[in-house]
Amino acid sequence: MxxxxxxxxxxxxxxxxxxxxxxxxxxxxxxxxxxxxxxxxxxxxxxxxxxxxxxxxxxxxxxxxxxxxxxxxxxxxxxxxxxxxxxxxxxxxxxxxxxxxxxxxxxxxxxxxxxxxxxxxxxxxxxxxxxxxxxxxxxxxxxxxxxxxxxxxxxxxxxxxxAWQGAIGMQRIVYEAGIRAGGRSDSQAEAGLALARDVKAAGGKYLAESPMASDLIDTISGMEKAYLSHEFMSAHWxxxxxxxxxxxxxxxxxxxxxxxxxxxxxxxxxxxxxxxxxxxxxxxxxxxxxxxxxxxxxxxxxxxxxxGARRLSDQERDVVIGGLTLSPLVSPGELQTKLQVPAGVAEMAGPLKDMMEMAMQGTATVADLLKSAKGRSSPIELASVLVGSNQCQIVMRPDDAQPDSADRLNRVLAARVDSIVEPKTSGGLASSRLGGGLPAATLVQFIAGRLLDGQREDDADAWIAQLSRDVLPEKHDRVREVVTAAIEQRVPVLRRLGIVPQ
Ligand SMILES: C[S@@+](CC[C@H](N)C(=O)[O-])C[C@H]1O[C@@H](n2cnc3c(N)ncnc32)[C@H](O)[C@@H]1O
Structure with a gap:
């Protein structure tokens, strides 16, 4: 209510x-x-x-x-x-x-x-x-x-x-049915969504045939109730x-x-x-x-x-973008050069692909990556593709030591994690080099906290034991796999960004 x-x-x-x-x-x-x-x-x-x-x-x-x-x-x-x-x-x-x-x-x-x-x-x-x-x-x-x-x-x-044209009617049926169901707004959203699902199953043409409404009903069904109530139950949506x-x-x-x-x-x-x-x-x-x-x-x-936008010439713009520093967020083995983009699948090739591979080696400026490539590519293209595909982030202060404030917040965030059977929140870790947050799953927050407390990757068995406590025994091997992969792939990124000690 x-x-x-x-x-x-x-x-x-x-x-x-x-x-x-x-x-x-x-x-x-x-x-x-x-x-x-x-x-x-x-x-x-x-x-x-x-x-x-x-x-x-x-x-x-x-x-x-x-x-x-x-x-x-x-x-x-x-x-x-x-x-x-x-x-x-x-x-x-x-x-x-x-x-x-x-x-x-x-x-x-x-x-x-x-x-x-x-x-x-x-x-x-x-x-x-x-x-x-x-x-x-x-x-x-x-x-x-x-x-x-x-x-x-x-x-x-x-x-x-x-884009939302195809699902305006879906929000409305969820909202109106939800309000009439009464109770707390998360139960309202569930009741509204249940009606939408039933109408779709009964072949109700709009919900069954509008591709966006039809897909949305399926994709949101497993989402957190609190998210659904804020998304769908506002009177002013x-x-x-x-x-x-x-x-x-x-x-x-x-x-x-x-x-x-x-x-x-x-x-x-x-x-x-x-x-x-x-x-x-x-x-x-x-x-x-x-x-x-x-x-x-x-x-x-x-x-x-x-x-008050001040416009740069194309040349000035390229110089500014060339001066930006990129830091990889994935390991070289994880690099994706075939990207799902709105126009379809885009396969990066030639000098752009070479530069993407080079960018995975460590922190570098866009201009340096361009210089090292054999062939032409633009600073905009390189920065947009690497950052847009979430494989690099722009660094604000490349050599900065992590301030105590960032360590303290990261420890507090890590201390809250004692399970990987978690609600799906999208968390982060503070990095002075980034001048903001690194998006990070709760498992990565957990690992960062342990490393900030002076533990090393050799202590992983204890971490795995702790994280396995609320997991069925037959899933323990899976926990080990996930934790080991996170250590291999994410810890180098955390080190490069100064989030955990070398
Ligand atoms: C969908 S949530 C987004 C919260 C946050 N930005 C995020 O992405 O996690 C919208 C937020 O706006 C706040 N809000 C709604 N109406 C407001 C108002 N009139 N004044 C201040 N905050 C308001 C709500 O309390 C809620 O926290």
């Missing part, structure tokens, strides 16, 4: 905890660079500021604060259960540069509390815009207008049209066209620049040649995005905006 203060958004069940790499400052900077827009990256010692709106349990804000102890991080949510959970983790990790504020975004901009929030270099709103009503969205725009500094970068994700979101952001003097998912900015991988020719009829970026979304619908858009 919704409380009156929640204004139709779900507040009786806490949201799942999660970290999403699109929120990380370097990912946002890369999106801007790809679009040829300048970003003033904070230099070591600079007092930058990061703001998160609708922060949930605050994992993004916590990882950003721990990785950047010189920054001020502010995170806002009106659900006291979320703020309490986030603040408890901040306290446990003794983070003194993150502030969690319990406030309603429809009212915050004009409040006294807002005066104390510093103008932000980076802002993230993940999973908020499509789930709140018009008064909250208007309040968000006023807050962004007041609190994004000139040149600041904003990340905003939302359910997008026309509404997918948006990019053009309308861009128009709303323009009120805060924010210019749309790119997607935080690098591959989506790369039209050769998104569209066929014929579709690209249609796109090229337009120079206006909003119209180009509409054509793109019509050719390759994206359900969840991760848009990046800049307050």
């Amino acid at each position: 919704s409380q009156t203060w929640s204004k139709g958004y779900v507040a009786d069940v806490a949201y799942i905890e999660g970290y999403y790499v699109q929120q990380s400052p370097m990912r946002l900077a890369l999106a801007c660079h790809i679009a040829g827009v300048a970003v003033d990256l904070p230099q070591p010692g600079d007092q930058a500021s990061y703001l998160e709106l609708g922060c949930g349990k605050g994992m993004g804000a916590l990882l950003t604060a721990a990785a950047n102890p010189g920054w001020q991080v502010t995170a806002i949510d009106y659900n006291p259960a979320h703020i309490a959970a986030a603040a408890a983790l901040a306290r446990a990790a003794r983070l003194d540069n993150v502030r969690f504020i319990e406030a309603d975004l429809s009212l915050l901009a004009e409040s006294r509390e807002a005066q104390s929030i510093p103008a932000a270099d980076f802002v993230s709103l993940h999973g908020l815009w499509s789930w709140v009503g018009p008064d909250v969205r208007a309040g968000i725009v006023r807050l962004l207008a007041a609190k994004t500094r000139p040149g600041g970068v904003v990340h905003l994700s939302y359910n997008a049209l026309p 509404c997918p948006f066209f990019h053009a309308d979101v861009a128009a709303a952001m323009a009120e805060a003097k924010l210019d749309w620049v790119a997607s935080a998912n690098p591959l989506e900015n790369f039209n050769e991988l998104m569209l066929t040649e014929e579709q690209r020719a249609l796109l090229d009829r337009y120079k206006d970026p909003i119209m180009r995005e509409l054509v793109k979304d019509t050719c390759q619908p994206r359900q969840l858009r991760h848009d990046v905006f800049v307050r």
